[in-house]
Amino acid sequence: MLRYQTQKLAYMYFVGALVLFLAQVTFGVLAGTIYVLPNLLSEVLPFHIIRMIHTNSLIVWLLMGFFGATYYLIPEEAERDIFSPLIAKLQFWLFLGAGGVAVVGYLFRIHEGREFLEQPIYVKVAIVVAVLMFLFNVSMTVLKGRKTAVNTVLLLGLWLAGIFYFFAFYNPTNLVLDKMYWWWVVHLWVEGVWELIMAAVLAYLLIKVTGVDREIIEKWLYVIVALSLFSGLLGTGHHYFWIGLPSYWLWVGSIFSTFEILPFFAMVVWAFYLLYQGGRRHENKAALLWAVGCPVMAFFGAGVWGFMHTLHPINYYTHGTQVTAAHGHLAFYGAYVMINIAVFTYAMPSLRGLMPFNQLLNMWSFWLMTSAMAFMTFTLTFAGIVQTHMQRVVGGYSYMDVQDQLALFFWMRLGSGVVVVVAAVLLVYSLLGPVREQLTAGRRVDAEPMPAE
Amino acid sequence: MADRLTRSSARNIFYGGSVFFFLVFAGLVAHSHFYAISTSIGGVQPDEAVARGKHVWERNSCINCHTILGEGAYFAPELGNVWVRYGGRDDPEGAREALIAWIQAMPTGIEGRRQMPNFNLTDQELDDLTRFFEWVSNIDTLGWPPNEAG
Secondary structure, three states: OOOOHHHHHHHHHHHHHHHHHHHHHHHHHHHHHHHHOOOOOOOOOOHHHHHHHHHHHHHHHHHHHHHHHHHHHHHHHHOOOOOOHHHHHHHHHHHHHHHHHHHHHHHOOOOOOOOOOOOOHHHHHHHHHHHHHHHHHHHHHHHOOOOOHHHHHHHHHHHHHHHHHHHHHOOOOOHHHHHHHHHHHHHHHHHHHHHHHHHHHHHHHHHHHHOOOHHHHHHHHHHHHHHHHHHHHHHHHHHOOOOOOOOHHHHHHHHHHHOOHHHHHHHHHHHHHHHHHOOOOOOOHHHHHHHHHHHHHHHHHHHHHHHHOOOHHHHHHHOOOHHHHHHHHHHHHHHHHHHHHHHHHHHHHHHOOOOOEOHHHHHHHHHHHHHHHHHHHHHHHHHHHHHHHHHHHHOOOOHHHHHHOOHHHHHHHHHHHHHHHHHHHHHHHHHHOOOOOEOOHHHOOOOOOOOOO | OOOOOOHHHHHHHHHHHHHHHHHHHHHHHHHHHHHHHOOOOOOOOOOHHHHHHHHHHHHOOHHHOOEEOOEEOOOOOEOOOHHHHOOOOOOHHHHHHHHHHHHHOOOOOOOOOOOOOOOOOOHHHHHHHHHHHHHHOOOOOOOOOOOOOO
């Protein structure tokens, strides 16, 4: 059922990503447990190591998903097979190995000390080599094939992500400079060029599941990524408020990061407009659900929850509280976790040579995971508001006194985290496990209208 | 308007605008770079002890529990102003001793209380770390955090 045999390369990336996804949420629940039972594992596996594994495995599996999604969609877009399947396989094992060495090393306290960039230098180098192999491989494929807006924007996002990662190697002694350039990796990835990757993959999925004309979808793809970068580049300023940089960032950051909500709003409108325009419905309803759910949750998580505390007079009080944690969790889930799961769900049937399968189970996982993430975000938001009010607005309480008042919220957050793990296990089972139900070929809805009975 | 916008003009707006905004951003960052090495730190460059202290901070990944200038994990107190909180502005030696004593007393082992591991820091490392905190406390953060609690 695959149009190009090399699309099959995506499969190992998706499996690798799903395994790391399970590790990520497991360590997340562990960290959430320590919030309420703080003596747990405090000597054997302290909180800072658990959190490091939670965040790093997230980043590694999202990237692995992006690599897999690229290998899956580039042949169709470029209308030719991947330049070198061998490079793709080597790249997978190198990248997985680097991630594995990093995580095992963390357990033995082998790490560096900048948040999210804790990988030891040799792991960073291995990541760069793997990414360069990947970029070479997919660029050669596209150069020799058809260039579409989808593969152009996707490649641009991937190349820029690779380029900005080089700032991970620059660690000046001056903490102000350290932080300023650290955001060139962190912000310019997740609020900049990763949005290009997300939008391009979403465009591909929307072309597939709605059947709307490519010309219209691709025009809006350019509009959306333009909105992303026009707002997101100077929007970096919202991280430059309180770290020792000039005060003009207060205004530049507040204004431009307010506009960061626009690309996500546009993505919601885009997805629903196309859904109603589209004459046909793809038979893979679970993939459709994830593809449409993704911009909606990204709009709330990245857009609304980001705007909530991005204006500098508000951020002055909320900066570095549980409000930030709330936003971070829903933004990553909506934008990057869901786009990856949408691709996995869309591609897995053809990768396994099946008709869409286990749809009901997959959709259960969608609703469970999405509502649990929403609930987690609410509990952290309430915790953050109480924390902000007591610690920063009223004042007179120490940090730990305030934290003690938040216990109820942290218990509820743990509960929602457990549901996320259950939903993630369901998802992995529905994608990789035995086929419980499969649509029959007769029920397939093709582009051509079905002949009347 | 949307009907008049073609795919190629949307593409050109994307490329042109992105380059423009990147150049503005890079220009402001270049200015900020000079600001960061002069004005915001009051001209006090980090010395050898501060540099070593920052490495102690990184080697032990303090940022995966604490925040510094509001960035990091949100599991343990803000440390950008820990020097001020310990009265370092009035009594530097007293603050240094108190901070070192606190770090050495970890973990408390108190039931129901968040635990900080004992990182077995040497006297030199402890001294360097406090000098890093002292240096950080002098960064001009535009008045953040709102109070000593961080």
